[in-house]
Amino acid sequence: MKVGKIIKVSGPLVVAEGMDEANVYDVVQVSENKLIGEIIEMRGDKASIQVYEETTGIGPGDPVYTTGEPLSVELGPGLIEAMFDGIQRPLDPLRAIAGDFLSKGVEVHSLDREKKWYFTPTKKVGDRVEAGDVIGTVQETPVVLHKIMVPYGVAGEIIDIKEGEFTVVDTICTLKGGKELQMMQKWPVRKGRGYKRKLNPTVPLLTGQRVVDTFFPVSKGGTAAIPGPFGSGKTVIQHQLAKWADSEIVVYVGCGERGNEMTDVLMEFPEIIDPNTGESLMKRTVLIANTSNMPVAAREASIYTGITLAEYYRDMGYSVAIMADSTSRWAEALREMSGRLEEMPGDEGYPAYLASRAADFYERAGKVVCYGSDDREGAITIIGAVSPPGGDISEPVSQATLRIVKVFWGLDYALSYRRHFPAINWLNSYSLYQPSIDKWMDENIDPEFSANRAKAMSLLQDESELQEIVRLVGRDSLSEEDQLKLEATKSIREDFLQQNAFHDVDTFCSLAKQNLMLKLVLEFYDQGLKALKQGVYIKELEKLPVRDKIARAKYIPEENIDEIKEIQTELIEEIDKLISKGGILDA
Amino acid sequence: MICMFKIAVVGDKDSILAFKALGVDVFTVCDSEEARRTVDTIARNNYGIIFITEQIASLIPDTIERYDNEIIPAVILIPSNQGTLNIGMKRINENVEKAVGSNIL
Numbered sequence: 001m002k003v004g005k006i007i008k009v010s011g012p013l014v015v016a017e018g019m020d021e022a023n024v025y026d027v028v029q030v031s032e033n034k035l036i037g038e039i040i041e042m043r044g045d046k047a048s049i050q051v052y053e054e055t056t057g058i059g060p061g062d063p064v065y066t067t068g069e070p071l072s073v074e075l076g077p078g079l080i081e082a083m084f085d086g087i088q089r090p091l092d093p094l095r096a097i098a099g100d101f102l103s104k105g106v107e108v109h110s111l112d113r114e115k116k117w118y119f120t121p122t123k124k125v126g127d128r129v130e131a132g133d134v135i136g137t138v139q140e141t142p143v144v145l146h147k148i149m150v151p152y153g154v155a156g157e158i159i160d161i162k163e164g165e166f167t168v169v170d171t172i173c174t175l176k177g178g179k180e181l182q183m184m185q186k187w188p189v190r191k192g193r194g195y196k197r198k199l200n201p202t203v204p205l206l207t208g209q210r211v212v213d214t215f216f217p218v219s220k221g222g223t224a225a226i227p228g229p230f231g232s233g234k235t236v237i238q239h240q241l242a243k244w245a246d247s248e249i250v251v252y253v254g255c256g257e258r259g260n261e262m263t264d265v266l267m268e269f270p271e272i273i274d275p276n277t278g279e280s281l282m283k284r285t286v287l288i289a290n291t292s293n294m295p296v297a298a299r300e301a302s303i304y305t306g307i308t309l310a311e312y313y314r315d316m317g318y319s320v321a322i323m324a325d326s327t328s329r330w331a332e333a334l335r336e337m338s339g340r341l342e343e344m345p346g347d348e349g350y351p352a353y354l355a356s357r358a359a360d361f362y363e364r365a366g367k368v369v370c371y372g373s374d375d376r377e378g379a380i381t382i383i384g385a386v387s388p389p390g391g392d393i394s395e396p397v398s399q400a401t402l403r404i405v406k407v408f409w410g411l412d413y414a415l416s417y418r419r420h421f422p423a424i425n426w427l428n429s430y431s432l433y434q435p436s437i438d439k440w441m442d443e444n445i446d447p448e449f450s451a452n453r454a455k456a457m458s459l460l461q462d463e464s465e466l467q468e469i470v471r472l473v474g475r476d477s478l479s480e481e482d483q484l485k486l487e488a489t490k491s492i493r494e495d496f497l498q499q500n501a502f503h504d505v506d507t508f509c510s511l512a513k514q515n516l517m518l519k520l521v522l523e524f525y526d527q528g529l530k531a532l533k534q535g536v537y538i539k540e541l542e543k544l545p546v547r548d549k550i551a552r553a554k555y556i557p558e559e560n561i562d563e564i565k566e567i568q569t570e571l572i573e574e575i576d577k578l579i580s581k582g583g584i585l586d587a
Numbered sequence: 588m589i590c591m592f593k594i595a596v597v598g599d600k601d602s603i604l605a606f607k608a609l610g611v612d613v614f615t616v617c618d619s620e621e622a623r624r625t626v627d628t629i630a631r632n633n634y635g636i637i638f639i640t641e642q643i644a645s646l647i648p649d650t651i652e653r654y655d656n657e658i659i660p661a662v663i664l665i666p667s668n669q670g671t672l673n674i675g676m677k678r679i680n681e682n683v684e685k686a687v688g689s690n691i692l
Binding site for chain 2: 581
């Protein structure tokens, strides 16, 4: 192919002429160092290239080689437990070659070409297969059974299929007509992988976080955004969801955030045991890291790389959760490139196409029927953190995100300042999946679950109104019923919503436990109301010894959750005692 | 319709029995528990003023405090046949101070 020549370099943006044979979104190799770049704009024979590596030392006159292929990822066994950069270069092998920091032009295959995987065929010679059909499996980790699928656009009759140890590039299956299949396939990251049809997501993604599961659930196949100012706990929530969400695969994209946050993941995840599988969490996790000091153009690609890997596992019929922390850094990368391209800026300098790019990304979530003759169902849940400067969500990235996602977990600086974690504000957050998930909860957990949730929520809303009165005229001027309401909502906030991510027991809370805890804190309100009517004083209710036990209910281990019911019985007994002692006469 | 409130007196029998002569409802109590139940009950039964002897009131401060912020009933402390404990007068002084800003009594 024709070799282009650089005429301009501006940070990660390189303009080359003589590129008339190339197409937009082709991957190119820039200079003799073979830096990887991607064409993002073409004018005549001039191509604007975003370079995914450091461009120091490159100047006009250097050559540009076109590969003629779009930016693609390699899909096959070996993805799980690995850590990649934004364009799917494996970081461990890179470090072995080039040291702790990325250096220029190092070329490493995304998937290990030497490692052998044991391939077990599930189809036999003579079977007809279509695109998406599973021809065999590889036990990738103890938890993940990797299904080898027929790539898109391929179909035919199997004339040869082998069992045994193979590398990802060995031929394992041959179709009539000579088409050879390997375990590895390639896919361009900017194109969503296809599916037969989309389904309505109705099953919740259980995260073990009380405020999320009970109040603002996200469904498997849904989209959620976590906007919040600095220090309000976005990353901790993302980590908690990555740890405890009951999806089968987790893709964690660290996009433009601090390097030590990825270190935390690397240090913590292998040690934590997944309650659903009994194996280390790392055995189901793929990490994509483009930390703040890594090349900015690759940041733009990292979330596409992440979602493509997620789609690949979805196609196997798994439920996948992808966490992107943070999409604001991704948008800033878009802005930087857009500025260098001299495009007309939109709001706050972000490119005018910010909203459509964000929508492209979030729309790749969903619960779908995958390709293949067995009609298996897979789901991708996207959870994106947004870091609005100053916590003001009226800025373009938050707004573009909120237009698309259906769950909004608004983090509140005031709450985190009060050490209320997770600092999800219960008054302005919402989940549009609530109606369908309420139904699921009532059918699967407790028929009263959604009613209890609605009751707790309305109490919390009443509280915010009462708090305004309290601020004006003081708490004593409230009626006893209202004072009880304040006590009850304090209990909901502190004993139910607050959850300690760093406590061994409290870090994960099953739905059964959530249900019992919610009932317990509401029981206090119901019983208290009854007692007040019978002449018991609010002060006596506040001093009930059982309230300490209610506050500590969250630390009861999952295997003893029946103790919560005992506390509830104790509460009723103590209140009955108060009524018999101080109740009014029947006269 | 004009709303008619009743008047009650709570205390030990010797101190308050004479109030009966004025047509006031008399409730005799002996201990704090009984006093509390009585006051709470009559407070809900359309009594506008509850006189209570200081001796009994000193046993149930929580109950007295409870009606401080309510317009009806007015709980008023009176001395008993054993003399005064001065808490009734003190409360009046406090209320006057709250109302006018200085103790004018």
